[in-house]
Amino acid sequence: MKGEPAERLDPRAITLWKITGTLNMLPLLVGAGFVSWALVRFGGGSFFLGVLPVLAVLVLAGGVVGVVPGMRWRRWRYEIRPDEVDLQRGIFWISRTLVPLARIQHVDTRQGPLQRRFGLSTVVFYTAAGPNQIPELSTPVAAEARDRIAELTGEQDEL
Amino acid sequence: MLVGAISTLRRWISGLVLPGVFLLLSQGFSLWTVTLFLLGIIVVAVLASLWGFLSWRATTYAVTGNSFRLRQGVFQKSERTIPLDHVQSVDTVQGIIQRPFGVYEVRIETAGGGVSEPDASLSALDRDAVQTLRREIEGSRIERSEETTGPTVLRRLSTRELLVAGATSGQIGVAFSVLAIGFQFLDNFFPEDFVRRLVETLAPNWLMVLLILVPVGLLLAWLLAIAGTVLAYTGFTLSREGDFLYIKRGLLERREATIPLARIQAVRISEGLLRQPFGLASLRVESAGYGEDSGVSATLFPLLPHDEVGEFLAVAAPEFAVAPTLKPLPRRALRRYVFRATFVYLIIAFAAAPVSFLVLQSALGLLTLSLILPAAAYGWLCYRDAGWAIEEDRLVVRYRSLGRKTAVAPRRRLQSRGVTRNPFQRRARLATFLAEVASGSGGSALRVRDLDAGAAETLAGELGPGAHLERA
Numbered sequence: 001m002k003g004e005p006a007e008r009l010d011p012r013a014i015t016l017w018k019i020t021g022t023l024n025m026l027p028l029l030v031g032a033g034f035v036s037w038a039l040v041r042f043g044g045g046s047f048f049l050g051v052l053p054v055l056a057v058l059v060l061a062g063g064v065v066g067v068v069p070g071m072r073w074r075r076w077r078y079e080i081r082p083d084e085v086d087l088q089r090g091i092f093w094i095s096r097t098l099v100p101l102a103r104i105q106h107v108d109t110r111q112g113p114l115q116r117r118f119g120l121s122t123v124v125f126y127t128a129a130g131p132n133q134i135p136e137l138s139t140p141v142a143a144e145a146r147d148r149i150a151e152l153t154g155e156q157d158e159l
Numbered sequence: 160m161l162v163g164a165i166s167t168l169r170r171w172i173s174g175l176v177l178p179g180v181f182l183l184l185s186q187g188f189s190l191w192t193v194t195l196f197l198l199g200i201i202v203v204a205v206l207a208s209l210w211g212f213l214s215w216r217a218t219t220y221a222v223t224g225n226s227f228r229l230r231q232g233v234f235q236k237s238e239r240t241i242p243l244d245h246v247q248s249v250d251t252v253q254g255i256i257q258r259p260f261g262v263y264e265v266r267i268e269t270a271g272g273g274v275s276e277p278d279a280s281l282s283a284l285d286r287d288a289v290q291t292l293r294r295e296i297e298g299s300r301i302e303r304s305e306e307t308t309g310p311t312v313l314r315r316l317s318t319r320e321l322l323v324a325g326a327t328s329g330q331i332g333v334a335f336s337v338l339a340i341g342f343q344f345l346d347n348f349f350p351e352d353f354v355r356r357l358v359e360t361l362a363p364n365w366l367m368v369l370l371i372l373v374p375v376g377l378l379l380a381w382l383l384a385i386a387g388t389v390l391a392y393t394g395f396t397l398s399r400e401g402d403f404l405y406i407k408r409g410l411l412e413r414r415e416a417t418i419p420l421a422r423i424q425a426v427r428i429s430e431g432l433l434r435q436p437f438g439l440a441s442l443r444v445e446s447a448g449y450g451e452d453s454g455v456s457a458t459l460f461p462l463l464p465h466d467e468v469g470e471f472l473a474v475a476a477p478e479f480a481v482a483p484t485l486k487p488l489p490r491r492a493l494r495r496y497v498f499r500a501t502f503v504y505l506i507i508a509f510a511a512a513p514v515s516f517l518v519l520q521s522a523l524g525l526l527t528l529s530l531i532l533p534a535a536a537y538g539w540l541c542y543r544d545a546g547w548a549i550e551e552d553r554l555v556v557r558y559r560s561l562g563r564k565t566a567v568a569p570r571r572r573l574q575s576r577g578v579t580r581n582p583f584q585r586r587a588r589l590a591t592f593l594a595e596v597a598s599g600s601g602g603s604a605l606r607v608r609d610l611d612a613g614a615a616e617t618l619a620g621e622l623g624p625g626a627h628l629e630r631a
Contacts, residue, residue: 002620022298083624100624103574128447128597129574156624 005079005086012118013136015077017069019114025061032057078134080148083156085125087132102156105126107149109142125149220281222295227267230515231280239279241267247422247447249293253413265414266298279338297403297417310400315476316461318570321392324441324462325385327433329562334383338376392461399475404459418459422446424596425568426459426479427607428468440465444476445568479567481553485546491587492609493542499608500538504530547592547607548578549621554594557604568596576619580612590615594622 032053040050071091079086085104087097105123115121123134123144137145199505218231227241251263262283284292316324393410404418425445434440442459463471472480510525515523543561552570557563577593584590590612594605607615 013190037408086440090579093579093581094585095577097575097577097624098619099575100573127574127595129603132575 001128002086005077005088007078007080009073009076009078009134009136010120010138011073012120012139014073015025016114016118016120016136018065021065021069022061025057025064029057029061045071056069069109076135080145080152082152085132085149087134097132099125099127099132100156101152103148104149104153107146109139109146111139123149164457184467191304193317215283218281220279220292220533222292227279227296229281241279243296243429246296248417248419249296250417251289251415253409255411257283258413261285265289265292265588293417303575310403310405311395312398314397314460314463316395320462321389321395322385323437323439324392325330325379325388327431327437327439327462328384328388329431329433330384330387331377333378334380334387335376336378337383388461392458395461397460397475404475406459418444420448420476420478423476424572424598425566425603426476427468427473428565428567429463430465430563434462435563438465439463440468442468442471445596445603448599478569479553481555482548482552483548483555485548485555485557486614488542488545488607488609489589489611490586493539494547495583495587495589495609496545497535497538500541501531504534545609545611547618549618554605554622556607558608568594570603570622572596573622576622578612578615578619584612585610588612592618 008060015029020146035053036050039053040047043050072089075089075091075094077088083101085099085101087099089095104125107123110122110124111120112122115136119139120136121139123137123145124131124140134142134145175304202345214231217233217236218229220227220229222228222243225243227243227246229239229241247268250268251267252266253263257263260283262285265281265284267279390410392408394413395408396406398405398407402420402510404420406414406416406418408414423444424447427443427445428440429443430440439462441461442463443457444459446457459475469480469482504527508525508531511527512525515521515525541559544557544563546557548555551568553567554570554573555565555567557565574595574597577595578590579593580590587609587610589609592607592610592615596603596605610618
């Protein structure tokens with residue numbers, strides 16, 4: 001296996017992930033707030049015990065929003081080589097995936113509503129065993145990557 | 160047509176039986192209710208026959224040019240065209256209804272078709288029509304030599320092997336739960352007094368209940384498992400003609416399935432817990448287009464001696480016949496295997512012991528510690544059995560999940576390769592290697608846990624495209 005893949009995701013991905021992280025944590029925070037309120041109001045627990053659930057969720061949210069996006073971005077790398085797509089990702093479980101272009105059946109780009117605001121897109125390519133994706137590339141880069149994968153896929157001789 | 164009518168009839172009646180019986184029971188067996196019941200059945204039968212006739216008349220099929228066309232529907236007409244290149248397999252099923260009429264249900268499956276339903280199905284064709292249809296569909300893909308010899312039989316499951324397969328199938332757990340449900344049903348059926356007296360005479364105290372019920376239950380479950388295997392695999396015959404494998408099996412419902420060799424992605428040799436000691440194995444194929452629910456149709460052969468697997472594959476699916484010496488895992492992987500196997504039990508023991516001390520005031524919770532030793536032994540077994548090899552462009556992976564499994568996949572069938580490392584593995588310079596092949600329900604993985612990190616990377620590289628060029 002060759003060295004690390006060369007390309008990185010768009011830096012705006014970090015901000016986007018922070019926003020989605022916050023949105024994901026909100027319901028949990030509301031739930032914890034409710035539990036805390038109930039503990040203080042009906043449980044007769046002390047105030048400090050009561051705020052524990054909210055504190056725990058806040059710490060978790062701090063991790064999810066403050067730390068994880070940056071780490072995730074620094075780890076995420078990809079490279080489209082003439083014969084393979086090489087992906088590296090993961091914070092604790094670092095995984096490296098190699099997908100031969102000859103195995104790729106088709107390739108899409110996708111854009112969610114938030115991604116559109118940031119001008120980001122996700123490239124999804126499918127093999128017979130399922131999809132793989134490169135998330136959060138700036139839209140022109142994603143389009144280029146998609147076209148390049150499609151073009152290279154067409155050129156492959158059967159292995 | 161008749162078959163169509165009967166199967167509609169069966170479907171409709173099974174829908175009506177419960178309300179009918181309920182009506183009979185609730186109203187009592189007076190002349191009036193019985194007449195009503197019979198009348199209902201007759202009306203349904205007439206309507207079903209009419210419907211069967213109409214749908215039979217509406218169904219036509221043809222192979223024209225490069226596609227298979229199917230027209231059906233009484234009120235809502237539908238017409239389906241399937242390009243012959245997309246046809247994955249032509250399978251036949253002969254159910255109990257079809258048998259007396261000597262006809263078959265034909266199911267045509269396509270690549271990427273729905274998992275639970277065939278893409279096109281014809282409910283009643285006679286033997287000749289089936290053969291003609293098969294030739295027409297498959298003929299487009301194979302250039303058959305002039306004198307067609309017909310498929311040669313590779314292996315047949317003997318009655319003895321069938322029974323051994325049932326006895327060692329390891330389906331006892333499944334059978335046991337079926338039994339448990341059955342018992343509850345019986346419970347409702349017999350008067351409560353009768354059951355209580357039966358239990359009291361047979362087993363005066365709970366120890367006796369355990370001593371009697373458990374072995375009897377296990378025995379029954381075991382017999383049920385054997386019966387299930389007999390139903391599914393009686394007369395299992397594998398034959399091959401050119402690039403197609405044909406499987407025939409079934410006691411009441413005779414099934415015939417076709418597996419094109421070109422579609423087989425991987426072969427798994429499985430030595431179940433009860434089979435490995437006797438040197439027995441079963442073979443499965445991962446074949447693109449075969450859905451999860453037709454899982455049994457992916458059985459290449461239900462039971463054969465492990466020594467003969469190589470020989471068998473050499474004639475049945477030569478691409479997968481390899482017997483390499485596997486590379487073992489490094490010694491330092493053993494710790495991870497034992498840890499992974501005992502981890503859950505350690506948590507349970509650590510939780511259970513204090514709880515039982517505090518709440519029950521007994522040391523009973525310490526008993527959970529006794530689970531740890533067998534779990535550790537299992538972890539050691541998993542470590543010892545794990546191994547991998549590349550031979551002649553084929554990846555071979557062996558692992559244990561209860562039974563010992565060996566998977567073989569050619570390099571050109573691998574959809575992707577991956578190497579994953581968690582923090583513990585990084586510290587021990589280990590990694591998990593994973594290669595994906597296409598399978599009915601998306602992908603299916605060949606995985607080696609905790610091999611040397613360097614070896615994992617080399618493996619991922621060597622299995623890539625162009626690797627043979629580099630080596631040359």
